[in-house]
Amino acid sequence: MTTTTQAPSSVPGSTAHTDGAWAPIQTRSERPRSYDPADFERPNGREVNWKHSPVDRLAPLFSDVEGGADVVTVAVSAPDAVQTASLSVGTAPRGEIFTPEDLPAAIAWRREPAAHLLRIPAGVELDEPVYVDVQGHGGLAHAHLVLEAMPNSHGTVVLRHAGSVQLAQNVEILVREGAHLTVITVQQWADDSVHAASHQARVDRDATLRHIVVSFGGGVVRVNPSVELAGAGSHAQLYGMSYSDSGQHLESQVYLFHKGRDTRGDVLYKGALQGAGARSVWIGDVLIGPEAVGTDSYEANRNLVLTDGARAESIPNLEIETGDIRGAGHASATGRFDDEQLFYLQSRGISEDEARRLVVIGFLSDIVQRIGIPALETELHAAIEAELQEGAAQ
Template structure:
């Protein structure tokens, strides 16, 4: 549902020399569901400056394929998976695009894939997308957890893709929802995804991003803690091989009292040209009294020729908080850990694999879906065995 564009908020420059300047608070970014409201991307914009835009110009151009596609999903009596029209009342309730690729997907999609969760008993459902093809496509997904419901929803992505999409996640009062998005695309796939989540009163969301396959993969979660007592655990795991670009820009907005957030992303890089980007924005708004927030990013560099960009940001508009902090670190193997393992008779190669496995599986173990966790551990092991990258 396109909405009318509004000018980017601006204020008078204090020194009077340069007229008006954009409002700097993270929540004041320009938003629109109409791609025509966004200028052509140059790569100099803050949201695009780390990513090679020339490799997905087709996803920034108008005229994407917005038709429905083949989907497989597990069945459960308390979960429905179907296609809904653009006038569905849930569309636009969790957030709106802040950049051109996201708006292009919003303008282009014909029907939205809707996953609706009811029932207070825990359940797990997997939605698999593996036949998107290699044409430029725009898509929209809704995941709604009704009040007091519980579920784990896994979005499993594989095969070919040139996809830009928006995923709206809506949690009703006291809902408990885990959303896991797994990117195991083919080597040349491009996937640009924006996740918008609205978390209601006393609701709890666990949002997990796992990016392993694809040439360019960017998953940007934007979490709005809208209800008092709302809670988010935002977890991420990524492993970049030679020539891969894996990016995630995380935004958590504490917009209600007594909300809590924990952001923890970990990544490993190996092979020439492997590039990862993590940007973490946390905004504690004026209504966020009693907020408890912490975000961190850790990157482990395994070979020469890689690059990891890590940018944590924290903005606080109220002094009445429990705590807030952020941390970022990028480094190589811990020589003391390697020495300890080798002194116990373990070869250097195996010691390195053990260190990396222990570093990454901390995130895997917190997903809460045993079969998926086991499969991801095997996938990480396969990545480690490919020490020269792809």
């Protein structure tokens, strides 16, 4: 495959001003992209896309070395209609829309010789979800997965991650004309795991993508979805939920690009945090391009801080390059328990601990209920309960 590279600036992560000075690249769409890891400087934590991340803990993913052959096992459970294939570099549709925008993604592109393709054929409506279970066994690994929903198909793909690993993962998502695809990625890693995932998607005319990120486990988990609404009438629903414990860093940098006309976007991420050193980072970038007339877009992030010593960072950004839109907005809020809610519940004879439990469950259930898979929803409710019990025991 021919490498597509935006030449890096003389100052990494920066762009030139006409007066000869340099300024950081703030806009997500302007970040350098390349298939070659050599085109990316090793992050030092001062770059715009790394300054909120613990680069020292992510360091294993910055080394361009081969991962272990048996570090990760992958089990796929799919209806018979789903087509599978192995895609080497240069074999379509691998790379049709995916271009790495950071060092771990570029290394994963190079180090994964055979990307796995899961394709839902044209016109097929899957009755059951496709499950991809990723199990880590300790060590460094790289992965590239291509998910393709052919025209007018309908289906759901669930990625489940568990075990111990240092994983750089690329997920390429192609939603063809008139298709409806749901992608759910669940991170329930062991506490020592480090996971950096780059999800890039294109949604064609009159197609819909529902993308849901659920992060509970792992030492450092960084899942960054990037979605291009390329076709007229395309639609994206980007949802996320995280529960960060003491010492955990859970992060998502979301990019939604309205490129086609009459596109719609809905972004909602929620996070709960408890324990000393618990941290979450959410950065939401929405770009409404010059041809995206008739766009309707909204993004929001809500965080609930349960204990002292926890910190949530929330940064929404919105760029509009056309005045002919239906609407666009963004919102962010981070706070502790609502004392009035607690008082109301306690006045009805509910203990303080139980009142707090009900508030947290109600807060996160808003995302859980959007998943639409009863078995998975039950599993996630149980995970929330386990997190609450762990927090109460501390």
